[in-house]
Amino acid sequence: MLLESLQGFIPFIAYFALGYVLILTFLFVYTKVTPHCEWRLVKENNPAAAAAFCGTLIGFTLPIASAAINAVSLIDFAIWGVIAGIMQLVTFFLVRLYMPKLSDKIENNHMSAGLFLGGASLATGILNAACMTY
Known part of the structure; x- marks a missing residue:
């Protein structure tokens, strides 16, 4: 029974790792596109920057989660992750x-x-996630 449960471990790791890479890549791109430096501002205890950046992070992660649930393959997951970004x-x-x-x-x-x-x-992330439940 334990071996049956662990059969999904490899796909879990693949989707989780790809999801994490998508999130980190998005954060990197987002911070390059915005004129202000979110990382610096958050480190300097700027609540406005933290609120904006956290909303963006969660707003991106929600459709990533939806894409992971609905994807038929890792490529499908990656494509919808790029669309979410x-x-x-x-x-x-x-x-x-x-x-x-x-x-x-x-x-x-x-x-x-x-x-x-x-x-x-x-x-945007909530709407995006809902629209990905094809």
């Missing part, structure tokens, strides 16, 4: 259109800007 980047740029000085506000710890970006990213 693109949608998060689109959200950042749309919020920036609405709030042109978004990065300045986050750097200056304006919580409303950080919370709005984090909330928009989270909302």
Whole structure:
């Protein structure tokens, strides 16, 4: 019975590892695209940056989880992971259109800007995850 339970271990590790790589890759790309440095701001105890970055992280991870559940292969999973990342980047740029000085506000710890970006990213992730339940 134990061996039967462990038969899914290799696929679990493959999907988990790919999911982790997708998340880390997205965070790397996202921090290169945004004008402000999220890592530095969070390390400097900037709550606005932390709220925005956490919302973005969760907003990306939700559709990654949905893609893992629904994927028919690792390639399918990776493709939908890339789509989820693109949608998060689109959200950042749309919020920036609405709030042109978004990065300045986050750097200056304006919580409303950080919370709005984090909330928009989270909302995008929820919608994205729901749409991936094909």
